[in-house]
Amino acid sequence: MFKGSRENAEGKKSKVLDVDASMQGSLVFKDAVDLKISGQFEGSLDVKGNLTVGENASVNAEVKGENITVSGKIVGDIITSSKLTLTRTARIIGDIKTPVLKVEEGAVLQGNCQMISNEEPSGKKKEILNTEQLAEYLEVEFDEVDEWIKNRKIPAFKENNEWKFDKAKIDAWVVSEKIK
Numbered sequence: 001m002f003k004g005s006r007e008n009a010e011g012k013k014s015k016v017l018d019v020d021a022s023m024q025g026s027l028v029f030k031d032a033v034d035l036k037i038s039g040q041f042e043g044s045l046d047v048k049g050n051l052t053v054g055e056n057a058s059v060n061a062e063v064k065g066e067n068i069t070v071s072g073k074i075v076g077d078i079i080t081s082s083k084l085t086l087t088r089t090a091r092i093i094g095d096i097k098t099p100v101l102k103v104e105e106g107a108v109l110q111g112n113c114q115m116i117s118n119e120e121p122s123g124k125k126k127e128i129l130n131t132e133q134l135a136e137y138l139e140v141e142f143d144e145v146d147e148w149i150k151n152r153k154i155p156a157f158k159e160n161n162e163w164k165f166d167k168a169k170i171d172a173w174v175v176s177e178k179i180k
Contacts, residue, residue: 037072055089062160070107077111079159097159127167134165138174 020038029035032049037057045051047065057072066082070090077094078084084098088106095111103109131149135142148154155169 032066053090055087077160129165129167129170131163131165134170137167137170 022040024042026044026046027041028046029048033047034050034052035045035047036052036054037045037059038054039056040058042060044061045059045063045065047063047068049065050067051063051065051069053059053068053070053072053074055071059072059074059076061074061076063074063076063078065080067085068078068080068083069085069087070078070092071087072089073091073093075093078092078096078098080096080098080100082098083100083102084096085102086092086104086107086109088104090104090107090109092107092109093111095114096109097114097116099116101113101115129137131145132142135145138145145154149156149163154165155173156163156165158164
């Protein structure tokens with residue numbers, strides 16, 4: 001395992017971690033890092049900065065990050081806030097959500113791809129609510145929101161097995177449905 005630092009494009013030093021080992025657990029980085037997985041990892045990864053999954057790496061995890069480059073194998077969902085790059089040797093079994101996707105010829109994806117945007121057309125950041133926050137926002141009982149979800153009456157999407165709601169879409173839905 002290598003740990004060090006290097007200058008990034010802005011001339012700032014960034015933390016570098018190169019992991020060539022078998023690891024298991026949950027890794028969360030609150031500060032920006034350049035993380036490279038060269039061995040095996042199982043669990044969950046939440047990386048600020050850059051994550052690289054090396055050509056010989058095998059990751060069985062839910063992966064979240066800003067910029068992710070995959071050359072190895074990932075079994076699990078991938079969510080990026082900036083960009084996902086799949087090189088020719090990448091093998092993904094899981095769903096991906098990313099605003100920018102670059103796929104080289106030869107990469108394999110077995111799952112769904114959702115191109116997302118973190119901004120509304122006005123340039124404002126989207127506000128996403130969970131079920132509890134939505135019930136409070138609409139001033140209704142939690143059970144009523146559950147009923148709307150079951151009957152597909154409300155705009156919702158699932159993320160990490162939890163229902164989520166785009167506040168702007170909810171506002172439009174309230175107006176169109178004339179919810180009191």
